[in-house]
Structure formats: structure tokens, C-alpha cells
Amino acid sequence: MGEMSNFQLGVIGALFLSVASSVSIVICNKALMSNLGFPFATTLTSWHLMVTFCTLHAAQRLNLFVSKSVDLKTVMLFGILNGISIGFLNLxxxxxxxxxxxxxxxAIIPFTVLLETIFLKKQFSSKIKFSLSLLLVGVGIASxxxxxxxxxxTILSLLAIITTCVGQILTNTIQKKLNVSSTQLLYQSAPFQAAILFVSGxxxxxxxxxxxxxxxxxxxxVLAFIILSCLIAVSVNFSTFLVIGKTSPVTYQVLGHLKTCLVLGFGYTLLHDPFTGRNILxxxxxxxxxxxxxxxxTEENKKKQLASDLPLASQVKDKDSLPLLAGKNVGNQNEENHETKKLSKDSVI
Known part of the structure; x- marks a missing residue:
């Protein structure tokens, strides 16, 4: 239960960091591009990634985290794909x-659900689909x-949707399959993302x-706002990988639409953007x-946790009823119990 509570606190912290940093950078970039006349969004993104990599490299040298090597081909293709998706979104x-x-x-949310259902055999309940549909309708009305x-x-939009969905699914998959943290994966892939955008930006x-x-x-x-934007981007990039790794690509997209609503609200409050009853609705x-x-x-995660705890409870009961002659097998059962707990923790969406 303690591990579960710590995990939930970690998820909440990651979500809060993602929302706060993303809304901050949108407001900063909007001031930079709209008010100061700096329109080079793709090039600015390449600078964001370069500063992110330099910051992580300094943190690694200070032993704030341990770098973990990942297959170079995998990281390179992953980084290039993410860089290309940013370019397609801007185009x-x-x-x-x-x-x-x-x-x-x-369209990124339903396409992500479709890809995860087809290729990862992930199941989404009718309640989840209904809530996602309601979310999309609301964001559509507001924005x-x-x-x-x-x-x-249209072609560019389709390419942007495909590359973004695949990139976010791979972010989640690579972290779990290769057992790397969000910081380690971002540190390995940021140079390739920065390079592709620095050339094409x-x-x-x-x-x-x-x-x-x-x-x-x-x-x-302008230089001051560019530096501020790059510093905020370190938090944005880190929290993006952190949220996708701890939750799922679909949850990250849901969070992205929450940011859209917050940006609309802050735009009206701070920048005096036009706001109507339709936006509010x-x-x-x-x-x-x-x-x-x-x-x-949350309800589905509780059910999964309960289902995974039932076999564990039955194993403990069976262990307590073993005769003394079977004592030599207790160590093996303890190892199995430890693995069951580990799996139950990793199964949380």
C-alpha cells in the first residue's frame, strides 16, 4: 500500500508539473511570437531540445541521475521520429x-486508442470511451x-497525427520494455530530436x-524571452516523458486538452483574448x-489491483498451511510473492 501511495503521488506530481510548465511556455511563446514578432517556432523548438540535453548532461555529470545506455538504433529512430512529428505539427x-x-x-486521442487496441491489444472500456468522447466534444466547442x-x-495533418501517436506510444513502450526512466530516455533521445529540428527548422x-x-x-x-522559453522547455520536455511513462499516451493527450482549456482561460485573463459563452460551455x-x-x-486501476492481490492472498494462506517438512520451499514462495507485488505495481495504467 505504501508503494501504491508513493506511485500515485508521483503521478500527481508529474501531471501538475506538466500542466504548470506547458501553460507557462505557451504564454511565454505567445508573447514572444505575437507581441515581439519572433515567428520561428520549429527553430525555437530545436533550441529547447538542445538546452534540455545540456541541462540533463550537467545533471548526469553531477550524479543527479545515472545514465543508462539504450540500443543506439532504437534511440536514434525514436528521436528522429519525435523530431519529425514536431515538424509536421508546425507545418x-x-x-x-x-x-x-x-x-x-x-484526432490524436481516438487514433492513439485505435493503434493501442490493434497493435498492443489494449482494451478500453465503454465508460472510458464515453468520457473521452465527452472531452473531445467540449474541447471542440471551446477551441x-x-x-x-x-x-x-490535410496530408500534413494526417502525417502529424500518425507520427505523434506512434512517438508517444513508443515513449511509453520503451520506458517499460527497456526499464529506463523518463530522464534516461530523454537524455538519450534529445540530441537526435534537436539535430533533426536544427537542420530542418x-x-x-x-x-x-x-x-x-x-x-x-x-x-x-527577444533574447530574454528566448532564454526564458528554453529554460521552461526543460521542465516541459522532462514532464512529457515522465507523464507518458507513468500513465499512458491517452492520458497524456487528455492532459494536453486540459492545458488547452487553461490556456484559453489564461489568454482571456492575462492577454485579454476574446472569450465567448461558447468557450465557457x-x-x-x-x-x-x-x-x-x-x-x-481510478476505478479500473483499483479493480486491477484487487484482482492481482487475490492470488497473492491465496499464496500466503497456502504457505501458512504448509507442514514443517515443506519449509525449504518457503523461500521460493517469498520470491514469487515479491514478483507478484512487482507485477501488480507495474500493471497500473
């Missing part, structure tokens, strides 16, 4: 209307304004903005859907 935003881009982000379709934008940004990032005149205020529906999702997930 999707550039070639589509805001409304269609929001539809692209909403989607117009839907302007075009062929190139200026080209993507020039295609979208018709401006050259290297010809931009950097004022002290959508946010309320989305928050209710998120609450249901959290409740149903």
Missing part, C-alpha cells in the same frame, strides 16, 4: 486554419472556430513565414469529461 498549423489544426490535435480544408494541409520556418531566422534582428527583450464540458476519465481510470 500543419502553417498550411491549415486554426480550426482544422485543432481538429488535428483532437474550433472554422474548418477550411486543403489537400496539402530554419527551412520549415522560412517556408511558413517567408523570413530567415538567421537574418532576424535579435533585441535584448466547451471548457465546462471538457473539464467534466476529464473528471469522468480520471474517475473511471
Amino acid at each position: 500543419s498549423l502553417g498550411f491549415n486554419s486554426i480550426g482544422f489544426y485543432q481538429m488535428t490535435k483532437l 474550433i472556430t472554422d474548418l477550411q480544408l486543403n489537400f496539402v494541409g 530554419p527551412l520549415v520556418d522560412q517556408m511558413l513565414t517567408k523570413q530567415n531566422v538567421f537574418a532576424y534582428k535579435y533585441s535584448p527583450v 466547451g471548457i465546462l464540458i471538457a473539464v467534466f469529461g476529464m473528471g469522468l476519465y480520471s474517475y473511471f481510470c
Whole structure:
């Protein structure tokens, strides 16, 4: 029970860190791009990842965490895939209307559920699906304004959805299969993500903005906001891997839509963005859907924990009823009990 409580506290801490850092960086980047006129989002993301890697490298040198080597080919492909997904998302935003881009982000949840069901044989209850549907409807009402379709934008959106879903599923799978922490995986993959975006970022940004990032005149205020954005990004990148590793890609996407609602609220409060009754209604529906999702997930986790504890209790009862001559087998049973506890802990979504 103590291990379970610590695990739940760790999950809550990861979720809070993810929400706080993501909302902070959105507000910082919005001020940087909208108010200060720095539109180079993809290049900025490559700088985020470079600073993240340098920070983790310094932490590793200070023995704050132990680096664990992972198969180079796996990490390299994983890092490149995540870098490409960021590029496709930015291109999707550039070639589509805001409304269609929001539809692209909403489509990530059902597509992730579909991929996990087909390839990982993961089962989602009807209650979970209902809460996710309610969440998507609420976010759609709150954030989607117009839907302007075009062929190139649609293709880019599909590629963004596929690469994002696969990247997030792999983040969860690699951490569990290879027994690496979120910090270790981020440390190994960040250089490859940064490299692919550092090379492609200026080209993507020039295609979208018709401006050259290297010809931009950097004022002290712009540089200060870039540095602040990079520092916040360390927390964003770390918490992303932490949340996906401790929960699931679907839960991370649900959390992402909570951030969308919070950004809308903070945008209205701090930046005086336009806000309507439709936004309020959508946010309320989305928050209710998120609450249901959290409740149903908690209930299902309790059932799984109870189901895994039943065999453990029966083993303990059988052990107590053994004759003295069977004492030499107690050590083996204790090892089995330890493994059962470990499995029951790892089975929590």
C-alpha cells in the first residue's frame, strides 16, 4: 500500500508539473511570437531540445541521475521520429486554419486508442470511451472556430497525427520494455530530436513565414524571452516523458486538452483574448469529461489491483498451511510473492 501511495503521488506530481510548465511556455511563446514578432517556432523548438540535453548532461555529470545506455538504433529512430512529428505539427498549423489544426490535435486521442487496441491489444472500456468522447466534444466547442480544408494541409495533418501517436506510444513502450526512466530516455533521445529540428527548422520556418531566422534582428527583450522559453522547455520536455511513462499516451493527450482549456482561460485573463459563452460551455464540458476519465481510470486501476492481490492472498494462506517438512520451499514462495507485488505495481495504467 505504501508503494501504491508513493506511485500515485508521483503521478500527481508529474501531471501538475506538466500542466504548470506547458501553460507557462505557451504564454511565454505567445508573447514572444505575437507581441515581439519572433515567428520561428520549429527553430525555437530545436533550441529547447538542445538546452534540455545540456541541462540533463550537467545533471548526469553531477550524479543527479545515472545514465543508462539504450540500443543506439532504437534511440536514434525514436528521436528522429519525435523530431519529425514536431515538424509536421508546425507545418500543419502553417498550411491549415486554426480550426482544422485543432481538429488535428483532437484526432490524436481516438487514433492513439485505435493503434493501442490493434497493435498492443489494449482494451478500453465503454465508460472510458464515453468520457473521452465527452472531452473531445467540449474541447471542440471551446477551441474550433472554422474548418477550411486543403489537400496539402490535410496530408500534413494526417502525417502529424500518425507520427505523434506512434512517438508517444513508443515513449511509453520503451520506458517499460527497456526499464529506463523518463530522464534516461530523454537524455538519450534529445540530441537526435534537436539535430533533426536544427537542420530542418530554419527551412520549415522560412517556408511558413517567408523570413530567415538567421537574418532576424535579435533585441535584448527577444533574447530574454528566448532564454526564458528554453529554460521552461526543460521542465516541459522532462514532464512529457515522465507523464507518458507513468500513465499512458491517452492520458497524456487528455492532459494536453486540459492545458488547452487553461490556456484559453489564461489568454482571456492575462492577454485579454476574446472569450465567448461558447468557450465557457466547451471548457465546462471538457473539464467534466476529464473528471469522468480520471474517475473511471481510478476505478479500473483499483479493480486491477484487487484482482492481482487475490492470488497473492491465496499464496500466503497456502504457505501458512504448509507442514514443517515443506519449509525449504518457503523461500521460493517469498520470491514469487515479491514478483507478484512487482507485477501488480507495474500493471497500473
